[in-house]
Amino acid sequence: MALSLPAIMRTTAARLSALYFLLFALCAVLLVFYMTSLSASMLTTQTKDTINDEILGLGRAYQNGGLPLLVRVVEGRSRQPGANLYLIADANGQILTGNVQSLEPGVIETEGWTTEPFSYQRFGEGELDRLRSGDQTAPQAGGGGAQSEGEKGHNAIALVLRLPNQMILLVGRDLGEPERFRAVIRRSLTLALGMMGLGGILIWFFVGRAALKRIDSVSDASRRIMGGDLSGRLPVTGAGDEFDRLSENLNSMLARIAMLNEGLKQVSDNIAHDLKTPLTRLRNRAEATLAGRHKTQDYRQALEGTITESDQLIKTFNAILMISRLEAGYSSEQTGPVDLAATVSDVVELYEPVAEEAGVTLEATAPAAFTINGNRELIGQALSNIVDNAIKYSTDAAETPKVRVALERAGSEIKLTVTDNGHGIPDNADRARATERFVRLEKSRSQPGSGLGLSLAKAIMTFHNGRLDLLPANPGLSVVMSFPLRETH
Numbered sequence: 475m476a477l478s479l480p481a482i483m484r485t486t487a488a489r490l491s492a493l494y495f496l497l498f499a500l501c502a503v504l505l506v507f508y509m510t511s512l513s514a515s516m517l518t519t520q521t522k523d524t525i526n527d528e529i530l531g532l533g534r535a536y537q538n539g540g541l542p543l544l545v546r547v548v549e550g551r552s553r554q555p556g557a558n559l560y561l562i563a564d565a566n567g568q569i570l571t572g573n574v575q576s577l578e579p580g581v582i583e584t585e586g587w588t589t590e591p592f593s594y595q596r597f598g599e600g601e602l603d604r605l606r607s608g609d610q611t612a613p614q615a616g617g618g619g620a621q622s623e624g625e626k627g628h629n630a631i632a633l634v635l636r637l638p639n640q641m642i643l644l645v646g647r648d649l650g651e652p653e654r655f656r657a658v659i660r661r662s663l664t665l666a667l668g669m670m671g672l673g674g675i676l677i678w679f680f681v682g683r684a685a686l687k688r689i690d691s692v693s694d695a696s697r698r699i700m701g702g703d704l705s706g707r708l709p710v711t712g713a714g715d716e717f718d719r720l721s722e723n724l725n726s727m728l729a730r731i732a733m734l735n736e737g738l739k740q741v742s743d744n745i746a747h748d749l750k751t752p753l754t755r756l757r758n759r760a761e762a763t764l765a766g767r768h769k770t771q772d773y774r775q776a777l778e779g780t781i782t783e784s785d786q787l788i789k790t791f792n793a794i795l796m797i798s799r800l801e802a803g804y805s806s807e808q809t810g811p812v813d814l815a816a817t818v819s820d821v822v823e824l825y826e827p828v829a830e831e832a833g834v835t836l837e838a839t840a841p842a843a844f845t846i847n848g849n850r851e852l853i854g855q856a857l858s859n860i861v862d863n864a865i866k867y868s869t870d871a872a873e874t875p876k877v878r879v880a881l882e883r884a885g886s887e888i889k890l891t892v893t894d895n896g897h898g899i900p901d902n903a904d905r906a907r908a909t910e911r912f913v914r915l916e917k918s919r920s921q922p923g924s925g926l927g928l929s930l931a932k933a934i935m936t937f938h939n940g941r942l943d944l945l946p947a948n949p950g951l952s953v954v955m956s957f958p959l960r961e962t963h
Contacts, residue, residue, distance in 0.1 A: 528551075552571065692717070704731065
């Protein structure tokens, strides 16, 4: 799959990134206009406040000394450098004094604040042009006309007042500094927006390509797995991000599926091999019964034997079905508080006659009541299978056969241990195989059974989030059922 821009845009992550970028760009543009207009408004307000202060000062001069003092103050302030504008004109608009040489037509015709910024020329800026054109007339405040190409215009706002003698007083302020400030703000925000936009696009593009590569690697691994390679796993980079977490969960699921498939294969093979013998024996018994003439008692015995063999087969299939349900996690068994001490007492009481008949001493040690969350019937069945095996395989002990059931707490676990003093399983590999389905070691083939007892116990422990361990007891074997300790409410 080519890592092109259209391919990236087809991904959900890229589309969401593009949407977020557009929203960010819209907000940034609105912010630029808002900040620009806000700064302009603030500067305009500040400019008007400055003009009002100037008007107040000139008003006091006019009240104290009349027109002569006002003219002297205006002339003095006009010579000072700054952005303020001063102009006194007669009733006809002819400039008498000030630092303004010409104004945009119509500015001083209306009294009050100018509605819009107007253009003007400071005193002396147009003198050279007039000398070149031969115009020696005095400048008019409202008749500057169109400025020549060489003249340099300015923009300003002003307050126009008409004095009692009909003379005109104009006090204004140049807008060059506010306009430059506003332009700087606009350029800065625009540049910042452009840099953030470019950075966002680059990050979005490269991150999108990286994400697409990760998705492609996951897709390739998925195709291999769907092709039959159940040993394949999704790639994990070690970054610890959401892709890694998803891959780790899916890998755990694949490992679980592979284990279940392997178990299913083993079940099929074991059924084909281990169940063939009892079915063949069942058929041969029926065939032998029908082969000759027998008494009614003989037929009855043959049918009873057939029923016994059939019951054993049904038990075997039920155990297989139970193991499969428990390992797949689809068991409908209900869980609740279980008193392990009471379960141990019931199982030991049930198997005491069996142990006594086999000449085995059966002991139980449960010093305290331990309650866990589980299924009483399943735990009882697992413990019964283990105790039954311990009784059967301790009869060949060198000393007095003995089976001991112990219940104790070890850290964060509750351990239920069944120990015998028989020959045990000395080989580690054989102990690992003993919990597999239909596995019967050489020393146990002389004993009755199907090889599913420990497999069912292991499946039950897995259902309870516990584990089943086979440990050497020297002599004998210890089977440990470890339950996680849970508080009951």
